[in-house]
Amino acid sequence: xxxxxxxPRHKVTETGTPVTLRCHxxxxxxxMYWYRQDPGHGLRLIHYSxxxxxxxxxxxxxxxxxxxxxTEDFLLTLESATSSQTSxxxxxxxxxxxxxxxxxxGEGSWLTVV
Amino acid sequence: xxSVAQPEDQVNVAEGNPLTVKCTYSVSGNxxxxxxxxxxxxxxxxxxxxxxxxxxxxxxYGFEAEFNKSQTSFHLKKPSAxxxxxxxYFCAVRGTSSGNTPLVFGKGTRLSVIA
Numbered sequence: 001x002x003x004x005x006x007x008p009r010h011k012v013t014e015t016g017t018p019v020t021l022r023c024h025x026x027x028x029x030x031x032m033y034w035y036r037q038d039p040g041h042g043l044r045l046i047h048y049s050x051x052x053x054x055x056x057x058x059x060x061x062x063x064x065x066x067x068x069x070x071t072e073d074f075l076l077t078l079e080s081a082t083s084s085q086t087s088x089x090x091x092x093x094x095x096x097x098x099x100x101x102x103x104x105x106g107e108g109s110w111l112t113v114v
Numbered sequence: 115x116x117s118v119a120q121p122e123d124q125v126n127v128a129e130g131n132p133l134t135v136k137c138t139y140s141v142s143g144n145x146x147x148x149x150x151x152x153x154x155x156x157x158x159x160x161x162x163x164x165x166x167x168x169x170x171x172x173x174x175y176g177f178e179a180e181f182n183k184s185q186t187s188f189h190l191k192k193p194s195a196x197x198x199x200x201x202x203y204f205c206a207v208r209g210t211s212s213g214n215t216p217l218v219f220g221k222g223t224r225l226s227v228i229a
Binding site for chain 1: 148150155156157158159160163204206216217218219220221222
């Protein structure tokens with residue numbers, strides 16, 4: 001396992017409430033990513049980070065924000081959850097180096113918005 | 115722009131038979147190509163990758179993949195399928211001119227190996 005812990009692993013929340021998912025890594029890797037997985041869409045990138053306080057948007061970033069105040073932690077926040085954000089969220093990490101670096105995934109966080 | 119296509123949503127194969135899961139890609143520059151496997155209710159696990167060199171790449175669990183530059187393909191193969199290979203498989207790509215940008219994933223192919 002790649003030393004990635006996601007929390008919570010499962011959460012049910014109500015529409016309109018804020019939700020924060022946490023990703024913690026013990027590998028000291030520079031790059032961290034948040035993806036969501038939905039049937040028929042595969043994995044889609046939400047946001048990623050290339051260093052402390054350095055983040056960028058992915059293809060499905062609307063409605064999400066992220067923060068990275070420490071190398072080991074990358075937080076994903078849904079400011080006001082909607083039913084369309086019901087999904088499985090995966091955190092991933094990769095190290096410093098060239099484009100051949102492998103990305104390693106956490107075990108996922110199942111979010112249901114009711 | 116980078117993109118990956120997995121043309122088959124589902125592949126069925128009998129146990130003991132060879133299997134192929136198809137992947138084609140489009141990138142700027144040369145590609146770095148990856149295969150991942152996902153078992154139910156788990157994260158994605160890295161299987162293998164092509165960076166450079168030999169077009170046939172060997173990975174975990176007896177899987178291999180063949181890089182074909184002219185056909186822009188990177189098909190996943192295994193000579194003899196096991197029931198335990200049943201899972202969801204993802205192909206991913208990053209262009210060598212893209213720096214350390216995130217991988218772009220295909221939509222996945224569900225492999226079902228029938229005993």
